[in-house]
Amino acid sequence: MDLLRRSWRDWLGDLGAVGAAMLLGWVLLQGTVEDLPPGETIAVRRDVLIGASTCVFLLLFRRRHPVAVAVTMVFAQWAATTTLGTAAIAMYSLAMLRPWRIALPIAGASLALIIGLFWIAEAGEDFLEGSVIFALIYAVLVTTGMLVRSRRQLIASLEERARAAETEQRLRVEEARLLERERLAREMHDVLAHRISLLAVHAGALEFGPGTPEGQREAAGVIRRSAHEAMEDLREVIGVLRDDAPGADPERPQPTxxxxxxxxxxxxxxxxxxxxxxxxxxxxxxxxxxxxxxxxxxxxxxxxxxxxxxxxxxxxxxxxxxxxxxxxxxxxxxxxxxxxxxxxxxxxxxxxxxxxxxxxxxxxxxxxxxxxxxxxxxxxxxxxxxxxxxxxxxxxxxxx
Missing domain, CATH: 3.30.565.10 (Histidine kinase-like ATPase, C-terminal domain)
Structure with missing residues (x-):
């Protein structure tokens, strides 16, 4: 499932890491073959096969289980020279995917094991030269992995802040719109209440006026009652927007x-x-x-x-x-x-x-x-x- 979820960028990075591990392992194997003492041989095919197996292991599990891969490579270095390259790239992946508190002890243990192997196999200047080279390789790879991790965390943090800022701004805009609509509704309630009340007053005056014909009196009564019902409906609909506390000061007249x-x-x-x-x-x-x-x-x-x-x-x-x-x-x-x-x-x-x-x-x-x-x-x-x-x-x- 982890393999299916990887993007093409992840696959490209994984293949690049495996290619670097194979190249480094092959270079170390060539150097070892050239520097063999007279009479000693090395099983190149066996060494390459073991190195290729560790590269496949690195390709499949370096992202999901970087600690397990790095620890496995620490002990796999005893088996073949090509696994030294795989172990170095595994330390880079560990530093890139896990905090330095985990990466540095494992990388230090791997480097100590390599130096121990050199001490057993080499002596004098060859031992010192090999130790310094591998120490520099590990320092570069682990430092690069930590820098890549820090950069990714920084980018993720900036993206999260940008998303939070966009969400906050969107909420502020929505809140401003709702508040403005509420204010407009309250203003319109005051205006309409005034107009409808005037309509009801004039309709009442017409209804109960002494000189009003009977037919017009009945129509004026309908208008007056409709105005009164409209006022009640308007008060119920707009009332939910009223959030004034009890005893609050009355609103000022609306400006013109x-x-x-x-x-x-x-x-x-x-x-x-x-x-x-x-x-x-x-x-x-x-x-x-x-x-x-x-x-x-x-x-x-x-x-x-x-x-x-x-x-x-x-x-x-x-x-x-x-x-x-x-x-x-x-x-x-x-x-x-x-x-x-x-x-x-x-x-x-x-x-x-x-x-x-x-x-x-x-x-x-x-x-x-x-x-x-x-x-x-x-x-x-x-x-x-x-x-x-x-x-x-x-x-x-x-x-x-």
């Missing part, structure tokens, strides 16, 4: 486009250099739904400017035509960037939700001259058609 100058003035009092260009003949004529979203867009733009470009000039432009055009542009401060205030980075996500509900468009990003621009286009005709009352429709035609 006419409150934008006050918002800009607050930023100026806080030390901001904000310029307001408002090309709207009468902000009170803008539908409250559109004005409320425009106010939030300006508020978010000024907040971002204070966070990411403190002390920079900010220009707020609000114009009304076929659409309500809201634009906030801030210059990037000179010199090195200052430390920004902490934030979730999801404010623009909420603005996108608001603009999408109105069928508008939202753009944000750096401009070619090094400034940052936030621009939203909110349709006015769609807002009137969505239901702002007959008076609002008249105002809209005057505004456009």
């Amino acid at each position: 486009l006419a409150d934008v100058p006050g918002l800009v003035e607050e930023s100026r009092r806080a030390g901001g250099r904000v310029t307001l260009e408002q090309n709207v003949p009468d902000p009170d004529l803008v539908p409250s739904r559109v004005g409320r979203h425009a106010y939030r867009i300006v508020q978010e733009g000024l907040t971002n400017a204070r966070k990411h470009a403190p002390g920079a000039d900010v220009r707020v432009c609000v114009g009304a035509g076929a659409e309500l055009d809201v634009e906030i542009v801030n210059a990037m401060p000179p010199g090195p960037p200052s430390l920004p205030l902490p934030g979730s980075g999801t404010g623009l996500v909420g603005l996108a939700e608001r603009v999408a509900l109105l069928g508008g468009t939202l753009e944000h990003g750096r401009t070619g001259d090094g400034r940052f621009r936030l621009r939203a286009r909110l349709p006015l005709r769609a807002a009137h058609g969505a239901g702002t009352g007959g008076k609002g429709g008249t105002h809209g035609s005057e505004l456009l």
